[in-house]
Amino acid sequence: MHRTEEMQPVLEMRDISKRFPGVTALDNVSMSISAGEIHSIVGENGAGKSTLMKILSGAYRMDGGEIILNGKPVTINNSQAAIVLGIGTVYQNLNLIPDLTVAENIYMNRFPRRRLFIDRKAMEANARKVLSLMDCAIPPPAQVRHLSVADQQMVAIARVLSRDIRVLILDEPTSSLSPKEADRLFDNIRALKRRDVSTIFISHHMDEIFAVSERVTVLRDGRLIGCWRIGELDEQTLVHQMVGREVRDMFPKLKVPITEEVLSVSHISVAGHVEDISFSLRKGEILGIGGLVGAGRTELVKAIFGAIPGRSGEIRLEGTKVAIRRPQDAVRHGIAFIPEDRRDEGLLPEFSIQQNIGLCNLWETTRHGIVDTRQQGHLAGTVIRDMNIKTPSERQLVKNLSGGNQQKVVLGKWFVRKPKVMIFDEPTRGIDVGAKSEIHRKIGELVRQGIGVIVVSSELPELMGISDRILVLSKGRKTGEFARGAFSPERIMLAATTSS
Numbered sequence: 001m002h003r004t005e006e007m008q009p010v011l012e013m014r015d016i017s018k019r020f021p022g023v024t025a026l027d028n029v030s031m032s033i034s035a036g037e038i039h040s041i042v043g044e045n046g047a048g049k050s051t052l053m054k055i056l057s058g059a060y061r062m063d064g065g066e067i068i069l070n071g072k073p074v075t076i077n078n079s080q081a082a083i084v085l086g087i088g089t090v091y092q093n094l095n096l097i098p099d100l101t102v103a104e105n106i107y108m109n110r111f112p113r114r115r116l117f118i119d120r121k122a123m124e125a126n127a128r129k130v131l132s133l134m135d136c137a138i139p140p141p142a143q144v145r146h147l148s149v150a151d152q153q154m155v156a157i158a159r160v161l162s163r164d165i166r167v168l169i170l171d172e173p174t175s176s177l178s179p180k181e182a183d184r185l186f187d188n189i190r191a192l193k194r195r196d197v198s199t200i201f202i203s204h205h206m207d208e209i210f211a212v213s214e215r216v217t218v219l220r221d222g223r224l225i226g227c228w229r230i231g232e233l234d235e236q237t238l239v240h241q242m243v244g245r246e247v248r249d250m251f252p253k254l255k256v257p258i259t260e261e262v263l264s265v266s267h268i269s270v271a272g273h274v275e276d277i278s279f280s281l282r283k284g285e286i287l288g289i290g291g292l293v294g295a296g297r298t299e300l301v302k303a304i305f306g307a308i309p310g311r312s313g314e315i316r317l318e319g320t321k322v323a324i325r326r327p328q329d330a331v332r333h334g335i336a337f338i339p340e341d342r343r344d345e346g347l348l349p350e351f352s353i354q355q356n357i358g359l360c361n362l363w364e365t366t367r368h369g370i371v372d373t374r375q376q377g378h379l380a381g382t383v384i385r386d387m388n389i390k391t392p393s394e395r396q397l398v399k400n401l402s403g404g405n406q407q408k409v410v411l412g413k414w415f416v417r418k419p420k421v422m423i424f425d426e427p428t429r430g431i432d433v434g435a436k437s438e439i440h441r442k443i444g445e446l447v448r449q450g451i452g453v454i455v456v457s458s459e460l461p462e463l464m465g466i467s468d469r470i471l472v473l474s475k476g477r478k479t480g481e482f483a484r485g486a487f488s489p490e491r492i493m494l495a496a497t498t499s500s
């Protein structure tokens with residue numbers, strides 16, 4: 001194991017172990033962070049990153065090891081104990097209340113009072129002071145629902161910092177941010193560093209890790225692989241340490257015949273989101289849809305799938321006009337949709353892998369009105385094997401899987417249906433580089449079977465790497481269309497930023 005020399009740590013986690021039924025999530029993992037340090041933790045989904053941070057934040061109890069804070073052993077049995085010790089976490093799900101103000105969200109359940117009444121003047125003054133720690137000028141009286149996602153992120157961080165936090169854990173903080181908004185977040189993290197706030201940063205984006213980190217700790221399969229200063233390795237070396245193998249071809253592009261038209265959409269409009277968009281898709285083709293945040297990409301594909309009401313325009317499948325007013329209509333006609341928000345829209349987290357896959361294929365596993373659980377189990381086993389899902393069994397609850405493995409369940413339940421068209425909205429968002437490569441290969445296998453594929457992605461390298469054509473949207477309108485030989489980041493970004 002490689003370790004760097006470091007300053008006296010403010011926080012140490014020594015030989016941390018955690019076991020779940022059938023799984024060792026952490027096996028004697030150690031890490032440390034110094035005052036004011038920005039420290040990334042990376043690894044494939046299932047490597048143990050989230051489990052380690054949940055132990056530090058009090059959400060899980062460790063089975064072995066110790067936590068040392070400012071040179072003294074501490075016990076963290078719940079999230080309140082972590083906060084009292086100066087350790088705060090901001091999760092992907094910000095858990096803000098949209099109808100309350102910025103100040104009210106920051107001081108929820110602990111409003112400053114003057115006699116029997118909330119002291120709003122003091123609350124807003126305190127909120128303004130906390131926001132200033134990040135050089136942030138969001139007005140405390142503003143209602144949260146009117147803020148951008150980036151500003152909401154700042155409010156969530158300010159809520160944690162208002163507790164006098166010295167160690168800040170950020171779990172995938174840029175997942176819903178544009179590149180410009182992410183850069184602003186990094187500036188705010190650096191502002192906290194100048195105040196000796198230590199930040200533990202979890203991200204699957206290599207460019208972000210190298211842009212903001214001072215050191216990086218790598219986990220793999222619940223074990224510590226090593227800790228490096230960021231200047232001691234490059235992206236390819238870091239990826240190799242994460243996955244234990246070379247991942248040279250992140251975007252494997254199979255050469256498959258592109259044949260007849262399978263889908264045609266004409267003059268699709270959704271009031272306030274999409275205006276007069278037409279395109280076609282052929283069997284064996286991957287059509288990428290790009291654009292900036294708010295361009296209307298998700299609204300377009302959801303409208304095609306019947307998940308947004310009030311859509312106008314015409315949809316033809318294999319030359320025949322079809323009426324798609326709701327998702328059930330789309331599925332019946334052979335269109336599958338893998339949403340960006342897999343937990344809320346693509347899965348039932350409290351159900352098992354077998355049940356999630358079985359529900360999507362209910363007609364195939366039902367006999368005389370009775371579900372054939374044996375056939376469901378066989379189907380789930382096939383998906384687990386083909387998708388390389390890491391799980392002790394098909395009866396594992398989906399909520400207990402890592403993000404990458406949850407995404408594989410979403411994909412797998414549709415793969416076995418063999419639809420005519422598959423629509424992917426951000427198929428690799430929030431998953432690690434190894435799982436990304438696997439999913440790209442699976443998409444390649446789909447088009448080899450003659451299925452038409454649409455991929456919405458915010459990651460330009462992914463879009464250019466796997467697509468045969470790219471459709472670009474800006475402000476709800478189609479502003480560009482490029483064949484594979486004409487792809488370039490400059491041309492795509494120019495189309496994405498144009499207004500007509």
